[in-house]
Amino acid sequence: MPTYRSFIDGAWLNSVSGRTAPNINPANINDVIGESELCTREEARGAVESAYNAFKAWKRTPAPARGRIIAKAGRLMEERKEELAAMLTREEGKTISEARGELTRAINVVEFCAGESRRMNGETIPSELPANFAYTVKEPHGVVACITPWNFPIAIPVWKIAPALVAGNTVVFKPATITPGTAVMLTEIFYEAGLPQGVLNLVLGSGSEAGDEIVNHPAVRAISFTGSNEIGIKLYQQAAARGIPVQAEMGGKNPVVVLEDCDMELAVESTAQGAFGSTGQRCTATSRAVVVDAVANEFVERIVARAKSFKLGEGSDASTHIGPSVDEGQFNTVLKYMDIGREDGAELVCGGKRASGDGLDNGYFVEPTVFDRVTPDMRIAREEIFGPVLSVLRVKDFDEAMIVANDSEYGLSSSVFTNDANNIYRFVDEIETGMTHINSPTTGGEAHIPFGGIKSTGIGAREQGSTSLDFYTELKVVYVDYTGRKREGNLY
Numbered sequence: 001m002p003t004y005r006s007f008i009d010g011a012w013l014n015s016v017s018g019r020t021a022p023n024i025n026p027a028n029i030n031d032v033i034g035e036s037e038l039c040t041r042e043e044a045r046g047a048v049e050s051a052y053n054a055f056k057a058w059k060r061t062p063a064p065a066r067g068r069i070i071a072k073a074g075r076l077m078e079e080r081k082e083e084l085a086a087m088l089t090r091e092e093g094k095t096i097s098e099a100r101g102e103l104t105r106a107i108n109v110v111e112f113c114a115g116e117s118r119r120m121n122g123e124t125i126p127s128e129l130p131a132n133f134a135y136t137v138k139e140p141h142g143v144v145a146c147i148t149p150w151n152f153p154i155a156i157p158v159w160k161i162a163p164a165l166v167a168g169n170t171v172v173f174k175p176a177t178i179t180p181g182t183a184v185m186l187t188e189i190f191y192e193a194g195l196p197q198g199v200l201n202l203v204l205g206s207g208s209e210a211g212d213e214i215v216n217h218p219a220v221r222a223i224s225f226t227g228s229n230e231i232g233i234k235l236y237q238q239a240a241a242r243g244i245p246v247q248a249e250m251g252g253k254n255p256v257v258v259l260e261d262c263d264m265e266l267a268v269e270s271t272a273q274g275a276f277g278s279t280g281q282r283c284t285a286t287s288r289a290v291v292v293d294a295v296a297n298e299f300v301e302r303i304v305a306r307a308k309s310f311k312l313g314e315g316s317d318a319s320t321h322i323g324p325s326v327d328e329g330q331f332n333t334v335l336k337y338m339d340i341g342r343e344d345g346a347e348l349v350c351g352g353k354r355a356s357g358d359g360l361d362n363g364y365f366v367e368p369t370v371f372d373r374v375t376p377d378m379r380i381a382r383e384e385i386f387g388p389v390l391s392v393l394r395v396k397d398f399d400e401a402m403i404v405a406n407d408s409e410y411g412l413s414s415s416v417f418t419n420d421a422n423n424i425y426r427f428v429d430e431i432e433t434g435m436t437h438i439n440s441p442t443t444g445g446e447a448h449i450p451f452g453g454i455k456s457t458g459i460g461a462r463e464q465g466s467t468s469l470d471f472y473t474e475l476k477v478v479y480v481d482y483t484g485r486k487r488e489g490n491l492y
């Protein structure tokens with residue numbers, strides 16, 4: 001059984017903490033994949049110091065040369081794609097096709113970021129004075145902390161680490177404790193691609209201890225976080241006290257709006273994909289279906305039939321559609337929300353309990369669940385569940401649909417199903433989410449397109465696409481006077 005170690009200052013660390021955490025396959029808890037050695041606070045500090053010491057030389061490395069290393073990491077990920085996908089499925093539980101999809105996204109992000117290394121352009125700006133001009137230069141912050149969740153344990157670290165490194169920062173990477181295997185493999189790949197010692201440091205350790213030590217270290221100059229609102233807001237407060245920037249992508253409660261004139265087959269299929277795919281463990285998962293009364297009965301009948309058609313099982317089995325919840329805590333949270341839905345008076349129309357039998361008894365499987373006649377005040381309409389649970393909210397018309405869809409503290413993703421062009425554009429104008437989809441699921445994204453949310457979901461610059469380097473760079477403004485004389489006139 002492998003032992004996962006932190007990688008600090010170019011070497012695998014034998015932690016003195018004596019504390020370990022098992023890496024468990026959530027589809028079969030008897031399958032213990034490995035064990036992580038958890039860092040002490042002092043060891044986490046060592047990771048920041050290593051990144052700090054490596055920063056000057058990495059910043060001086062020309063951006064295209066940094067990009068070449070990142071591009072090579074992408075090629076190595078491609079070579080090890082099946083091995084990475086297998087580990088992702090085994091430790092996180094998603095199906096093997098979802099795992100391959102995540103790998104494809106990560107490789108695309110790496111390719112995109114490598115290209116950006118040749119486009120770290122500034123501006124040249126004419127001055128008010130003769131023989132003067134100004135220009136801007138993009139510069140790295142220094143040490144950046146990348147703190148990541150378990151649900152996309154390859155793609156999310158990659159879409160933080162790759163732009164951070166291309167921009168010339170050095171990185172301390174703190175992955176979720178329950179997905180160490182993929183984090184170790186990614187770190188190996190970046191180093192095999194040619195990163196100098198200390199440029200990327202992996203810290204395996206608990207968030208409340210090792211993570212806390214990293215984000216509060218004075219040498220850390222920026223924090224990129226993806227995870228829960230509770231932790232994201234805490235990190236934002238801590239960073240504010242030190243005056244450093246934070247990028248935080250947090251929870252979602254993403255609605256689909258289903259209107260009378262929609263293609264019902266498409267609406268049902270896309271909602272099912274968004275709600276139950278990846279076991280509902282996507283920040284962009286569909287968790288609310290806001291459906292006009294005229295088509296609500298048909299929608300509910302068809303989505304229930306679709307929910308019941310999915311095969312649950314171990315993700316490595318190619319015939320599996322839906323894997324388990326990631327761990328016992330998440331499994332219990334989903335079951336708890338099923339109880340809350342019932343207690344609050346929603347109508348349970350399918351699922352609602354642990355899934356068992358057929359090889360499911362050793363895993364954290366829950367049935368794909370649909371609650372009908374959910375009202376906007378119910379907790380299952382307001383709180384992120386992060387499981388395969390869909391709440392159907394019935395509304396009388398488009399206007400009410402928009403009020404209900406926007407009645408959320410979150411603002412990540414959304415969809416509308418309609419063939420009326422006027423309603424499509426009204427929806428785009430009025431929906432309060434950072435991303436929206438027309439006649440397609442709330443999920444998904446592309447490496448070259450910005451990704452992120454508004455309201456309580458997102459803080460700071462968008463990740464990926466044309467905005468991917470924004471968070472990782474500072475702007476330096478340079479004034480050039482080539483008159484060779486004392487300045488004549490004033491600049492105000």
Ligand code: NAP
Binds near residue numbers: 149251457
């Ligand atoms: P989480 O509990 O907030 O943990 C995220 C990361 O923060 C983990 O690495 C965790 O370490 C670390 N952490 C915890 N406490 C910390 C502290 N005091 N200081 C520094 N780091 C700390 O989130 P999760 O359960 O892993 O992920 C699920 C959440 O992520 C959901 O809310 C989901 O919506 C959100 N998410 C959002 C997006 C988006 O783009 N908007 C994408 C994916 C996921 P440990 O693992 O050791 O606790």
